[in-house]
Amino acid sequence: MAQKKLGKQTVKLENPPSIISTYCIVGPKEGEGPLKDYFDLILEDDLWGEESWEKSESKIQNETIRSAISDAKITENDVDYLFAGDLLNQIISSAYSARQLQIPFFGLYGACSTMSESLSLGAMIVDGGYADYTVCATSSHFSSAERQYRYPLEHGNQRTPTAQWTVTGAGAVVLSSNGNGPYVTHVTTGKVIDLGIKDANNMGPAMAPAAVDTIVQHFKDTGFRVKDYDLIITGDLGILGAEIAEELIAKEGYDISQIYTDCGIEIFDNEKQDTHLGGSGCGCSASVFAGYVFKEIKARNLNRVLLVSTGALHSPVGIQQGETIPGIAHAITISNSK
Known part of the structure; x- marks a missing residue:
């Protein structure tokens, strides 16, 4: 019997995990926006020293995860599971990031819903007693997304009035079975x-x-x-x-x-x-x-x-x-x- 289930689609966590740290990295354009003072690291350029937009995105996600773990005052060995995904085919940003971390990895694809998806699963795993620490993360990159879903930037295509701007950035959250909240x-x-x-x-x-x-x-x-x-x-x-x-x-x-x-x-x-x-x-x-x-x-x-x-x-x-x-x-x- 699903004792923690509320109604059709909701779970109430009996042992709610605590968010003990977060970290976020964004690109230069995001760093010029209204929330610039809230971001942990603002890049000076979108490539961040890499050869391609895709490698840059993976680096952004990896560094975000490492920094969130460090800020939580734990090590990678303490983390039971990593839940992460991104927008690219075969979630390569996350997979290539995870191969450097050696943390048990659940690769997720929920498109732009992936942050809440990773937090949902990471929180339920901790609440269920299957982990003490989980890391939940995702990333995107304007240039890698444009190349995959629309046209490479070199085409110089005009953007339609209904278009939105894919954020270059990543966020990571560390959940713990102990902590004082949130x-x-x-x-x-x-x-x-x-x-x-x-x-x-x-x-x-x-x-x-x-x-x-x-x-x-x-x-x-x-x-x-x-x-x-x-x-x-x-x-x-x-x-x-x-x-x-x-x-x-x-x-x-x-x-x-x-x-x-x-x-x-x-x-x-x-x-x-x-x-x-x-x-x-x-x-x-x-x-x-x-x-x-x-x-x-x-x-x-x-x-x-x-x-x-x-x-x-x-x-x-x-x-x-x-x-x-x-x-x-x-x-x-x-x-x-x-």
Whole structure:
């Protein structure tokens, strides 16, 4: 019998793991945005001394994980499991990062929902008594994502008005069976939702229905009210997707307008930085959570937060074959109290 299950899709953790450290690294453009003071390391260039964008992304993720472990005052040998993924084929950024760490590794693919997916699984493993320490991480890179999903930068293609800017960055979180919080207390696992959007340059509206489904189900499963949260933040819906999500959630009876935002909106100044509808990518919610959100929770400016990382589960092959774009969103509750 699933004793920890609430409703259809939520788990309440009986022994909530504590977040004992986070670390995030971002690229130069992200470091010029509104959250620049919250990031642990801002790169001077996107290649970071590597020969390719892909090698750079793997290095960014690896260094983020190592730094999070170091800040937790533990060693790599203390970590029971690493949960990580990214956007590239066969999650090569994470696999090549993991081969340098020698930590038992679960490779994940949830597209841009991977940060919440890794935290969900890492938290449940600790809560279940299977680990004392887990590391949850993900990354993305503007140039590697453009090369895979759209066109190499050398083409000089004009970006559409609905386009978003893939974040160059990574975030890593260390979860522990001991600690004084903040704690991961609830996990709401998303379903794949597809309302038929085919435009690969319009990710926000493609993912928004999945975010709505998960957030509404979270409220139904847990009995939480909107006022029980200080912040609800989605992963990378951007300006248009966030507007759609907020409106659809309101139609379900939950007015989140006073406490809701999106990582893709917060990470860039869209007008000054010309990012169109905002940020996207695995590194978007990863760096915003590991930087801004976590530090605001630690400072007690926020007490309970719902992080809802969002992902578009498409591929270039699927798009070329006329497939629609499935979306998914995973939610976790982070609180200063158990």
